[in-house]
Amino acid sequence: MAALAADLRAMPRGLIVCGPQDDPALADMLTRLAGALGYPILADPLSGLRNGVHERALVLDCYDAFLRDAAFVERFAPAVVLRFGAMPVSKPLLLFLQHHQRSRLIVVDSDGGWNEPTSLASDMIYADARLLCAALLRSCEPSAGDRESPSSWAAAWQSADRSARAAIAARFESHDELFEGRVFGELAELLPAGALLYAGNSMPIRDMDTFFAGSDRSIRLLANRGANGIDGVVSSALGAAGAALGPTVLVIGDLSFYHDSNGLLAAMQHHLNLTIILLNNDGGGIFSFLPQAGDAEHFETLFGTSHGLDFRPLAQMYGAHYERVSSWETFRAAVQRGLEAGGLQIVEVPTERARNVTLHREIWQVVSAALASGTE
Numbered sequence: 001m002a003a004l005a006a007d008l009r010a011m012p013r014g015l016i017v018c019g020p021q022d023d024p025a026l027a028d029m030l031t032r033l034a035g036a037l038g039y040p041i042l043a044d045p046l047s048g049l050r051n052g053v054h055e056r057a058l059v060l061d062c063y064d065a066f067l068r069d070a071a072f073v074e075r076f077a078p079a080v081v082l083r084f085g086a087m088p089v090s091k092p093l094l095l096f097l098q099h100h101q102r103s104r105l106i107v108v109d110s111d112g113g114w115n116e117p118t119s120l121a122s123d124m125i126y127a128d129a130r131l132l133c134a135a136l137l138r139s140c141e142p143s144a145g146d147r148e149s150p151s152s153w154a155a156a157w158q159s160a161d162r163s164a165r166a167a168i169a170a171r172f173e174s175h176d177e178l179f180e181g182r183v184f185g186e187l188a189e190l191l192p193a194g195a196l197l198y199a200g201n202s203m204p205i206r207d208m209d210t211f212f213a214g215s216d217r218s219i220r221l222l223a224n225r226g227a228n229g230i231d232g233v234v235s236s237a238l239g240a241a242g243a244a245l246g247p248t249v250l251v252i253g254d255l256s257f258y259h260d261s262n263g264l265l266a267a268m269q270h271h272l273n274l275t276i277i278l279l280n281n282d283g284g285g286i287f288s289f290l291p292q293a294g295d296a297e298h299f300e301t302l303f304g305t306s307h308g309l310d311f312r313p314l315a316q317m318y319g320a321h322y323e324r325v326s327s328w329e330t331f332r333a334a335v336q337r338g339l340e341a342g343g344l345q346i347v348e349v350p351t352e353r354a355r356n357v358t359l360h361r362e363i364w365q366v367v368s369a370a371l372a373s374g375t376e
Contacts, residue, residue, distance in 0.1 A: 001132075004106075004125075005139030011079040011104075013153050014039040017093070020046035020225060021085030021129070023110075029133035030084065031055040036141040040157040044088040045199070045208045045221045052193075052218030060157060061214040064206075066164040067092040069368045073099055076156065080104040084129050086225070087117055089209045094118065108132055160371060165213055167370035171363055176328060179359045180204075180279050180351050183251060184211040186328065187277075190335055193217040194246030198237040200256045201230060202286040203356075204279065208251070220244075230256040234276075235263035241274040247339045248273065254280040258309065264318040267344040275338035275345040276320075281353045282306045288353045289360070304353065311348060320344040 008014065016039045018030060027049045034041045035055060042063045043049035050061050066072055067090070077100045087094070097105065097120055106123040109115045116124065125132065172182050184207050191197060197219060199208040205223045212221070224236050233256050241248035257278055267274060279285075287293060287303035300306060315322035321338070325331040325347060338345030 001135040002139060005136050007104075008037055008080065008082075008136065009140055012038060012151055013077070013079040015078045015081045015157075016041045017044075017081055017083040017088060018042070018047040018049055019044045019083065019085035019088040021048065023129065024048055026084070026129050026133075027053050028055075029130050029137075031059065032141065033133045033137055034058040036137055038151045038154050039082070040154050040161075042088070042090075042093060043214070044085070044090070045205070045212060046089070046223055046225070047085055048220075050212070050214030050221065052216065053214075056214065056216065057158070058154060059214065060161040061212070062161045062164040062168070062210070064090040064092055064210040065168065065364065065367045066160045066371060067096045068364050069371050071368075072160060072371055076153075078103045080106065083107045083121075086115060089205055089225075091206075159374075163370045163374070164367045167366045168211065168363060171366050177355075177359070178325075178328070178331075178349055178351055180281070180285070180349070180356050181207045181211045181360060181363070182328070183277055183279065183331075183349060184208050185213070186332060187249065187251070187335070188213045188215065190332060190339075191217075191219050191249065192246065192339075193219065195339075196220045196222065196240055196244045196246060196248045198233075198240055198248065198250040199223040200233045200250070200252035201225070202253055202256070202284070204251045204253060206286075230259045232260050232263065233257075234260040235266065237276075238263060238266045238272050238274055241267075241272050242270060247275065249275045249277060249335070249339075251277040251279065253285060254278060254282065254307070254309070254311070255284055255305065257311070258307065261314055264314075264320065264344065268319050272344070273342040275335060275347065277335070278311065278346055278348045279351060280311070280348050281351045281356060282308065283353060285351075285353050285356060288357045293357075311346070315344075315346045318344065320346050322346045322348070324348040324350065326350075 016034050041059045043059050049059055101120050104122045105120050107116045107121045108125045108129050110129050199205045237250035283304040283306045312322050323334045334347045
């Protein structure tokens with residue numbers, strides 16, 4: 001530990017990456033360690049670090065957006081990365097690590113396995129993450145009188161995070177079109193402290209990663225992550241709703257919802273409270289971002305898988321209140337009614353797959369422009 005602490009103290013250009021993990025007490029230890037080292041924390045939405053954390057200054061939640069900017073990636077090469085938890089959702093973060101593969105990557109694995117799918121790790125540390133942080137803090141944490149303002153390295157990352165978040169917010173304000181990513185921006189403002197937000201796989205968890213801004217409110221973020229991404233998401237969210245102390249909201253795509261729609265029976269049988277935001281783009285939206293979208297002849301049959309279903313009768317069969325929104329005003333009102341009324345509420349947000357890709361790419365351009373101009 002003494003040797004590792006000495007190495008970290010000698011490398012001010014460092015990052016802490018925290019992926020999905022389920023130890024609520026780790027958040028405080030990681031923020032203290034980040035403050036001691038001057039390392040920004042790139043906090044995955046499932047890390048437990050984005051919401052309700054007291055020391056938020058070094059916790060960044062918009063890196064998925066600004067790490068798409070090639071100029072930023074090139075300029076800000078880390079000397080060392082400390083990674084805790086499972087591999088984060090963000091593909092731009094993975095590409096960033098691959099681009100700087102000469103950087104020292106220290107993976108902390110609390111489970112005694114091989115939680116390192118990238119083949120980039122220079123060090124594997126098998127230890128309880130909290131105990132490791134505590135041991136490093138004993139060697140790295142400055143005394144109260146020696147604390148300094150954030151380094152230029154940390155300040156640059158904080159500035160990029162604020163600039164990206166501000167650019168996204170401004171883009172939302174200037175366009176009223178229904179957009180899947182903005183759903184999470186709206187929920188970040190609408191959900192009360194104590195709420196639980198469950199995200200479906202494919203695009204919902206990725207949009208949560210990019211567009212759900214963290215806050216001082218205690219909002220828990222959950223998702224299913226695994227090989228079979230659309231299996232059982234409705235049932236999982238209903239199980240979480242049954243155990244939750246506050247309101248629960250599920251954001252899910254239409255194929256995933258259809259695949260586990262029989263799970264809705266549990267809501268009726270057990271009188272569960274769940275508000276479902278159904279993102280209906282009539283198919284598999286994530287594939288429109290991939291190269292196969294260019295195959296006009298076969299794409300729709302093999303990947304788009306349009307179904308043309310009307311989900312209102314399905315909702316009625318399970319006794320759910322169903323509403324299809326047409327604007328952000330009606331969306332906010334429907335979600336608010338769902339949170340207040342309880343029971344099973346389904347709010348459908350209709351979108352179009354090709355347009356959704358265009359809107360995402362326009363936002364990446366807006367973020368890059370903001371970084372280039374240095375605005376926040």
